[in-house]
Amino acid sequence: MDLVANNLSYKPDDQYHLNEVSFNFKEGNLYTILGRTLSGKTTLLKTIAGLVTPDSGEIEFDGKNFLKVPVWERNVAMVYQQFINYPHLNVFENIAFPLKQRKIDQSIINEKVMDALKSVGLVGFENRKIQELSGGQQQRVSLARSLVKNAKILLLDEPLVNLDYKLREQLREEFKNLFSKGLADETILIYSTTDPRETMELNGEVIVLDEGKVLQVGPAKEIFENPNSLKVAEISNDPPMNIIEAKISDNQIRFEGIDVEAPQHLSKLTEDGLKIGLRSSDIELNENGHEFEVELAEISGSETLLHLKRGDTKIIVSIEEVLNFKIHDKVKINFKINRAYAFHADGKLASSPFGGLNG
Amino acid sequence: MNKLYIFLKYFFIVVWTVFVVAPFLWALTTSFKDFQSVNGGVTYIPWVDFEPNLEGWKVLIKSPAKGGVDIIEPYFNSLFVTCTASLISIILGTLSAYALSRYTFKAGFVKNNDITFFFISQRIMPPIVLSIPFFLFLSSINLLDSLTGLIVVYIVLLMPIAVWIMVDFFNKVPREIDETALIDGCNPYQAFLKVVLPNSIPGLIVAGMFCIIFGWIDFFFAFILTFTEVQLLPVKIVALNSSVTPWWSLSASALVSVAPLIIVAFIVERYLSKGNLSGAIK
Numbered sequence: 001m002d003l004v005a006n007n008l009s010y011k012p013d014d015q016y017h018l019n020e021v022s023f024n025f026k027e028g029n030l031y032t033i034l035g036r037t038l039s040g041k042t043t044l045l046k047t048i049a050g051l052v053t054p055d056s057g058e059i060e061f062d063g064k065n066f067l068k069v070p071v072w073e074r075n076v077a078m079v080y081q082q083f084i085n086y087p088h089l090n091v092f093e094n095i096a097f098p099l100k101q102r103k104i105d106q107s108i109i110n111e112k113v114m115d116a117l118k119s120v121g122l123v124g125f126e127n128r129k130i131q132e133l134s135g136g137q138q139q140r141v142s143l144a145r146s147l148v149k150n151a152k153i154l155l156l157d158e159p160l161v162n163l164d165y166k167l168r169e170q171l172r173e174e175f176k177n178l179f180s181k182g183l184a185d186e187t188i189l190i191y192s193t194t195d196p197r198e199t200m201e202l203n204g205e206v207i208v209l210d211e212g213k214v215l216q217v218g219p220a221k222e223i224f225e226n227p228n229s230l231k232v233a234e235i236s237n238d239p240p241m242n243i244i245e246a247k248i249s250d251n252q253i254r255f256e257g258i259d260v261e262a263p264q265h266l267s268k269l270t271e272d273g274l275k276i277g278l279r280s281s282d283i284e285l286n287e288n289g290h291e292f293e294v295e296l297a298e299i300s301g302s303e304t305l306l307h308l309k310r311g312d313t314k315i316i317v318s319i320e321e322v323l324n325f326k327i328h329d330k331v332k333i334n335f336k337i338n339r340a341y342a343f344h345a346d347g348k349l350a351s352s353p354f355g356g357l358n359g
Numbered sequence: 360m361n362k363l364y365i366f367l368k369y370f371f372i373v374v375w376t377v378f379v380v381a382p383f384l385w386a387l388t389t390s391f392k393d394f395q396s397v398n399g400g401v402t403y404i405p406w407v408d409f410e411p412n413l414e415g416w417k418v419l420i421k422s423p424a425k426g427g428v429d430i431i432e433p434y435f436n437s438l439f440v441t442c443t444a445s446l447i448s449i450i451l452g453t454l455s456a457y458a459l460s461r462y463t464f465k466a467g468f469v470k471n472n473d474i475t476f477f478f479i480s481q482r483i484m485p486p487i488v489l490s491i492p493f494f495l496f497l498s499s500i501n502l503l504d505s506l507t508g509l510i511v512v513y514i515v516l517l518m519p520i521a522v523w524i525m526v527d528f529f530n531k532v533p534r535e536i537d538e539t540a541l542i543d544g545c546n547p548y549q550a551f552l553k554v555v556l557p558n559s560i561p562g563l564i565v566a567g568m569f570c571i572i573f574g575w576i577d578f579f580f581a582f583i584l585t586f587t588e589v590q591l592l593p594v595k596i597v598a599l600n601s602s603v604t605p606w607w608s609l610s611a612s613a614l615v616s617v618a619p620l621i622i623v624a625f626i627v628e629r630y631l632s633k634g635n636l637s638g639a640i641k
Contacts, residue, residue: 051538071541078542086534088557101544145543 001027003048003153003188008057010043012210015247017043018054019212028185030204032220033192036235040212041192045155048190049076061153074153081158083138085130086185091117091141092126098149116144119178136167147178156191160198167303172198184330200224208232225354230347233277239305241341242283242315244276250327253337256311258290263338265351273345278335280305280318285332297325306331383614390415390611397606417609418599419615430595430612437575437592438619440506444513449563451514452521455552459522460529461537468640475526478519486579497584504588512580517570524569528562529555568627572620592616 003025010018025031046052047058050071061068066074077098078163085094095116099109105216117123120140130138139159146154159175160168171204191294193199199206206223208215211300216228227233228240234240244270246255251267253260253276266276282322292315299305299322306317306325317333325331342350388403389412402408421427423552455478458464459471493512494503502508533554540550556563581591596612 046538049538049542051541068544071538072544072546073540076542078539078541082533082535084533084539086536086539086554086558101549142539143569149543299586323476 001152001186001188002060003066003106004060005048006058006060007058008044008047008054010052010054011048016040017185018047018057021057021208021209021212021214023214023217025188025190027188029181030189030191030202032199032202032204032206033190033209033300034194034196034199034206034223034235035192035209036194039209039235040159041194041209043212044209045078045157045190045192048153049078049155056311075149075151076153076155077149077151078155079139079142079146079157079159081161082137083162084140085138085145087130089130090126091122091128091130091133094130094141095145095148096163098145112148113144118149119147120144120173129308136163136171139163139171153188153190154190158193159191161194163220172201176202196224196238197237206236208235210235215306226349226352228349230275230277230343233341233343233349237278237279239280239316239318241277241279243343244278244313245314246274246276247272248274248342256313258310260335260337263340263353265355266337266340266342269342271344274350275345275347277341277343278315278337278339280316282336282339283315283317283333284336285319286332287319289332289334291330292331294325294327294331296327298351299324308333369609386613388570390608390614392607394603395577415605415611418608419606419611428595428599430592430615433590433592436506436589436617440509440513440591441571441574444510444517444574446565447510448514448517448521448570449567452518452566453525453556453559453563454475455518456522456525457528457529457555461534472520474492475522478522481515481519482523490580490583493580494583501556503584504586506589508584509581509589509591513577515581516577517574520569520573522553525559525562526565528559528566532558564627566621571623575616575620 003023005021005023008018008021008344009016012090019040021040021044023031033044035041043052047054048066050066050069053067061069061074086097087171089097092113095113096109099112104112113126113263114123118124120143122140122144125133125137130141133141138292139162143156146156152194156175160171163171189204191202191204205217206220207217210231216223216232223232223236227236230243242344244255246253248254248262248266248269251262253262253266255276290310292310293312295305296307297304298307302320302322304319304321304325306319308315308317311339339353341352344350388405389397391405391413392402392409393412395416396402396409399409405411419430420428422429459475464471464474493515497503497508497512500508502511535556536558537550540554541547545553576593577591578593578597581594582597585591585594592612593616596609596616599608599612
């Protein structure tokens with residue numbers, strides 16, 4: 001039972017929310033839709049759910065035209081980023097709602113709801129009001145409500161984004177366990193997120209979406225190692241990959257008066273307008289390195305993000321410890337240049353350290 | 360400092376209570392007075408200051424032939440017209456408001472907000488402007504001087520209030536709740552009835568309260584659109600006034616006419632104190 005979409009387009013105003021989106025989702029798999037805010041992730045999920053009717057294109061599920069099936073008969077489940085539950089019902093009634101709607105026997109409903117409560121760790125909360133729960137608990141309730149239906153298609157729209165850091169880590173872990181053991185083989189799980197780390201951890205098939213267009217499709221590892229364009233490299237890295245305008249000649253990468261010896265996979269690229277991409281984690285502080293000026297230093301968790309500048313080149317460096325810098329401090333850094341990517345002037349990948357399009 | 364605070368608090372509570380309750384007490388005592396007691400200087404305490412009697416109240420239920428102004432029928436007329444018109448206004452208003460809140464309408468330059476404003480604009484117009492059209496309209500469909508005609512007019516007057524309050528309320532209920540209901544297997548009507556409406560009870564109560572108040576206190580249209588067959592309470596109360604102002608029966612009728620509103624207020628207050636009005640939507 002595959003979910004197949006062909007050239008879905010949706011343009012309610014002067015911007016494309018979906019632009020010729022096609023995919024082929026197979027049952028029993030996890031698909032991650034990665035994209036920045038307003039990239040069309042939610043629209044895509046809503047289109048699959050039937051809440052949005054595309055201007056053109058087709059969706060087929062199980063060989064049937066899905067666009068002809070109204071939302072309430074599609075047997076999909078969806079979890080929103082804003083913890084949507086029914087405020088007038090308690091936890092038990094919330095989870096039982098979709099089952100009641102199907103007129104299932106009360107004893108079976110009780111059993112299924114208790115199972116769902118168990119799997120999201122909310123046993124004992126049955127009679128609580130929704131408003132009495134924390135954000136994380138509310139999101140668990142809506143997850144339970146979507147699990148209890150045994151839907152063939154489970155849509156999760158940035159389910160962790162409105163939670164605080166710790167809860168997010170914890171729920172993400174639980175999601176992973178749940179997905180790996182709890183889901184029936186015939187379920188198609190579609191998870192949208194803005195967070196590249198989440199994408200890598202979930203480790204499913206990734207669809208990179210930007211301005212309604214699919215930029216790249218592939219396993220998480222492939223997207224991380226060989227992003228096919230500058231855009232994908234930006235979207236699939238947090239902080240975004242550093243992009244440096246450079247020239248390669250005589251086996252040297254030159255920019256802002258710095259010469260770095262080009263690694264083998266970059267040495268043959270001598271064209272104009274070449275852009276070098278380097279992850280913020282692939283730059284390190286080094287006494288013998290090149291001098292940059294600190295523009296901003298932010299501490300996030302146990303990491304320090306340094307925004308550096310030299311001439312017109314701005315880069316971000318992430319360091320795995322908490323360090324204090326002042327604005328306009330001078331720091332010396334070294335590039336792990338053998339991890340560098342190169343992109344053509346039009347943004348397409350020219351060469352990656354993992355062997356994509358070598359030379 | 361703390362004692363001063365408590366003192367001030369109770370001081371103002373007492374002042375305010377006197378301010379609110381005094382007119383009622385005044386009306387209550389006056390309703391039991393006769394001509395002498397009203398005109399014989401300031402008196403407050405029954406049996407000490409003046410001799411109470413039930414004349415003022417009896418006038419209200421005596422038939423006009425016996426020198427009274429039978430308000431019982433107008434009272435029930437008013438109750439019937441107000442409740443029916445409010446109920447219909449709430450039902451129609453809620454449905455329109457839901458449509459205006461959730462669907463996009465477009466007819467040339469007219470959009471949702473313009474339609475909502477059209478409803479509100481019905482209340483901005485001074486009533487006198489509406490009186491002639493209403494009069495002609497009702498007379499052309501033979502509903503002048505009838506309860507049905509009054510109900511029709513009151514629906515026109517009350518529905519905008521319901522639409523106005525409910526549009527605002529529905530706009531605050533997240534659209535995703537409707538969508539979730541659809542995904543969970545409700546068709547649009549079930550989504551509205553099973554999910555949106557139960558979460559809108561506070562708004563319904565507020566809208567209902569306003570409709571009842573505005574319907575109940577209306578004098579102008581009741582005065583213009585009825586003559587002899589049907590009369591509503593406010594018109595009848597005014598009819599009490601004659602060459603000698605009957606303060607006692609006026610006070611009595613004032614108390615009777617404000618009673619339903621006080622009952623409504625107590626019910627709403629009950630509901631409010633249960634905390635049901637707040638926090639329905641997080």
